[in-house]
Amino acid sequence: xxxxxxxxxxxxxxxxxxxxxxxxxxxxxxxxxxxxxxxxxxxxxxxxxxxxxxxxxxxxxxxxxxxxxxxxxxxxxxxxxxxxxxxxxxxxxxxxxxxxxxxxxxxxxxxxxxxxxxxxxxxxxxxxxxxxxxxxxxxxxxxxxxxxxxxxxxxxxxxxxxxxxxxxxxxxxxxxxxxxxxxxxxxxxxxxxxxxxxxxxxxxxxxxxxxxxxxxxxxxxxxxxxxxxxxxxxxxxxxxxxxxxxxxxxxxxxxxxxxxxxxxxxxxxxxxxxxxxxxxxxxxxxxxxxxxxxxxxxxxxxxxxxxxxxxxxxxxxxxxxxxxxxxxxxxxxxxxxxxxxxxxxxxxxxxxxxxxxxxxxxxxxxxxxxxxxxxxxxxxxxxxxxxxxxxxxxxxxxxxxxxxxxxxxxxxxxxxx
Amino acid sequence: xxxxxxxxxxxxxxxxxxxxxxxxxxxxxxxxxxxxxxxxxxxxxxxxxxxxxxxxxxxxxxxxxxxxxxxxxxxxxxxxxxxxxxxxxxxxxxxxxxxxxxxxxxxxxxxxxxxxxxxxxxxxxxxxxxxxxxxxxxxxxxxxxxxxxxxxxxxxxxxxxxxxxxxxxxxxxxxxxxxxxxxxxxxxxxxxxxxxxxxxxxxxxxxxxxxxxxxxxxxxxxxxxxxxxxxxxxxxxxxxxxxxxxxxxxx
Numbered sequence: 001x002x003x004x005x006x007x008x009x010x011x012x013x014x015x016x017x018x019x020x021x022x023x024x025x026x027x028x029x030x031x032x033x034x035x036x037x038x039x040x041x042x043x044x045x046x047x048x049x050x051x052x053x054x055x056x057x058x059x060x061x062x063x064x065x066x067x068x069x070x071x072x073x074x075x076x077x078x079x080x081x082x083x084x085x086x087x088x089x090x091x092x093x094x095x096x097x098x099x100x101x102x103x104x105x106x107x108x109x110x111x112x113x114x115x116x117x118x119x120x121x122x123x124x125x126x127x128x129x130x131x132x133x134x135x136x137x138x139x140x141x142x143x144x145x146x147x148x149x150x151x152x153x154x155x156x157x158x159x160x161x162x163x164x165x166x167x168x169x170x171x172x173x174x175x176x177x178x179x180x181x182x183x184x185x186x187x188x189x190x191x192x193x194x195x196x197x198x199x200x201x202x203x204x205x206x207x208x209x210x211x212x213x214x215x216x217x218x219x220x221x222x223x224x225x226x227x228x229x230x231x232x233x234x235x236x237x238x239x240x241x242x243x244x245x246x247x248x249x250x251x252x253x254x255x256x257x258x259x260x261x262x263x264x265x266x267x268x269x270x271x272x273x274x275x276x277x278x279x280x281x282x283x284x285x286x287x288x289x290x291x292x293x294x295x296x297x298x299x300x301x302x303x304x305x306x307x308x309x310x311x312x313x314x315x316x317x318x319x320x321x322x323x324x325x326x327x328x329x330x331x332x333x334x335x336x337x338x339x340x341x342x343x344x345x346x347x348x349x350x351x352x353x354x355x356x357x358x359x360x361x362x363x364x365x366x367x368x369x370x371x372x373x374x375x376x377x378x379x380x381x382x383x384x385x386x387x388x389x390x391x392x393x394x395x396x397x398x399x400x401x402x403x404x405x406x407x408x409x410x411x412x413x414x415x416x417x
Numbered sequence: 418x419x420x421x422x423x424x425x426x427x428x429x430x431x432x433x434x435x436x437x438x439x440x441x442x443x444x445x446x447x448x449x450x451x452x453x454x455x456x457x458x459x460x461x462x463x464x465x466x467x468x469x470x471x472x473x474x475x476x477x478x479x480x481x482x483x484x485x486x487x488x489x490x491x492x493x494x495x496x497x498x499x500x501x502x503x504x505x506x507x508x509x510x511x512x513x514x515x516x517x518x519x520x521x522x523x524x525x526x527x528x529x530x531x532x533x534x535x536x537x538x539x540x541x542x543x544x545x546x547x548x549x550x551x552x553x554x555x556x557x558x559x560x561x562x563x564x565x566x567x568x569x570x571x572x573x574x575x576x577x578x579x580x581x582x583x584x585x586x587x588x589x590x591x592x593x594x595x596x597x598x599x600x601x602x603x604x605x606x607x608x609x610x611x612x613x614x615x616x617x618x619x620x621x622x623x624x625x626x627x628x629x630x631x632x633x634x635x636x637x638x639x640x641x642x643x644x645x646x647x648x649x650x651x652x653x654x655x656x657x658x659x660x661x662x663x664x665x666x667x668x
Contacts, residue, residue: 363505363507365505366505366506366507368467368468368489369501369504369505369507370507370510370515370519371466371488371489371490371493372465372466372489372490372492372493372498372499372501373490373493373515373516373519373575373579374490374493374494374519374522374523374526374579375490375515375518375519375522376490376522377488377490379518379522380490383510383515383518384507384509384510386509387507387508387509387510387558388508388509390509391508391509
């Protein structure tokens with residue numbers, strides 16, 4: 001793209017690295033790379049990335065090291081405290097069978113073939129497909145209810161920059177249920193770009209809870225392409241929490257491809273330092289009689305920036321759809337900012353849809369009310385921000401995970417206020 | 418207990434209080450009445466420490482200390498309580514948790530130990546009887562979705578929990594139907610003691626039918642222009658505020 005600086009030509013570097021790693025023998029990868037090159041990296045004029053300078057960030061740090069170790073001490077891999085769970089581990093971007101732990105026999109893992117790349121994909125999705133080591137496929141048999149959550153952990157430990165392309169998918173059979181948690185862990189000062197692609201296909205009458213916890217290092221760069229496909233009478237409860245990182249872009253697509261579906265999307269970006277967190281969500285109603293509800297909240301302090309773009313499509317045949325979206329933000333400093341944009345495209349005529357977004361400061365009147373009852377200013381601020389933020393996790397079913405995230409919220413709020 | 422001398426205050430560039438003088442002793446109930454815009458709520462707000470108001474002159478002495486120098490939370494911990502004219506809705510903060518935090522902060526200030534969960538609930542159950550408030554309401558977000566009457570009863574409930582030395586009721590009767598008014602007044606009456614004082618800010622005389630004040634003051638254009646007993650309130654009700662205005666104009 002023309003907006004790239006003269007210093008580096010990242011597209012050429014990606015191509016060279018692709019050749020060097022001998023990835024061109026696989027035709028699908030080659031196709032993906034060609035499509036990626038044709039699309040180019042998004043510059044500041046790109047409509048989808050105009051607030052998110054990911055290309056500039058990559059120009060500063062990206063490097064392709066070959067000697068990245070996959071051998072790490074397993075004890076360093078930690079999931080959420082007190083959580084008994086299945087673990088699927090990606091070490092420096094590569095799936096590690098050795099460090100993955102499957103407790104529930106009904107969770108099956110195998111290597112799978114990639115699908116044909118599409119020109120409609122996000123450039124980072126194509127980049128992932130070109131560079132991903134393998135597609136890890138998780139399958140859950142019909143009618144099986146998976147007792148323990150499946151934690152997908154991205155672990156980084158390397159002296160060199162890691163350009164990581166983990167890729168996984170999950171097939172959930174009809175009437176099954178499972179919960180997934182994605183989590184990044186990093187040893188020391190490892191610098192990385194985690195360019196993830198994942199998909200979950202949720203069968204008829206199946207239920208899924210999907211939680212993403214983004215609390216990486218201050219130099220953490222992430223681009224996540226996540227696709228969830230829902231069939232009739234299935235339910236989704238999705239949570240995306242962003243606390244720390246340099247630049248995080250989440251593309252979350254939820255495709256409602258059946259009747260009687262209930263999709264709940266919750267998001268919280270609680271940014272206290274110098275983080276850019278960008279959530280682009282798509283809820284695509286393709287069939288009638290389904291419901292979606294989306295609530296994303298932001299608390300933004302320091303020099304941080306929040307971006308929310310919420311697309312809702314209601315296709316012509318998706319009559320009797322209920323689709324709601326809300327994005328609410330609190331800005332705590334002069335330099336904090338948010339860009340929010342709801343985008344509703346409705347072709348069906350018998351639907352209930354609404355959206356709303358608010359951006360403001362803490363309510364001074366409410367602060368005074370709390371203070372007038374003996375509560376200090378700092379504590380009153382903390383109480384109000386906590387109450388604002390914690391609403392996003394109130395419907396989470398797993399107590400251990402909810403308490404963990406609750407703890408992260410409290411910690412972030414105390415750290416900075 | 419409270420001694421206000423020549424208190425002057427403004428908001429933005431508008432001077433509202435033009436020299437208030439008031440002495441309140443323990444055990445007394447004072448009613449501050451006056452027409453709209455006379456400065457009644459400003460006086461309550463200045464006493465509670467609302468920051469939008471700038472004190473431009475005078476002094477307020479509370480139990481031997483300069484009240485105006487204290488942060489709002491310190492005033493509360495020292496025993497000042499304001500029942501809000503418009504109690505604020507705070508989503509996500511339950512009344513119970515809020516009251517527990519509040520009470521324990523005040524107890525800490527008094528050198529008392531924090532109440533444990535059981536004693537707190539016991540105390541709460543005892544106090545909610547005073548205002549006939551449904552306990553389930555208190556587990557909900559503070560004032561969120563409460564009716565006008567429920568909000569005012571919640572204010573009196575909080576007052577009962579915190580046992581202030583000086584309570585300021587800012588138009589607590591506004592928006593109340595006759596039953597709610599009786600309940601609120603009853604709650605206040607039961608909290609009345611020889612050790613505490615209450616200032617009732619009101620536009621109407623009707624609350625004073627239920628809570629008998631020792632003194633009634635009429636505020637007009639930021640000054641107390643007339644003081645008397647509860648008979649004064651009745652007279653005002655009968656003659657209207659124009660009576661005072663005319664009297665002042667003549668003088």
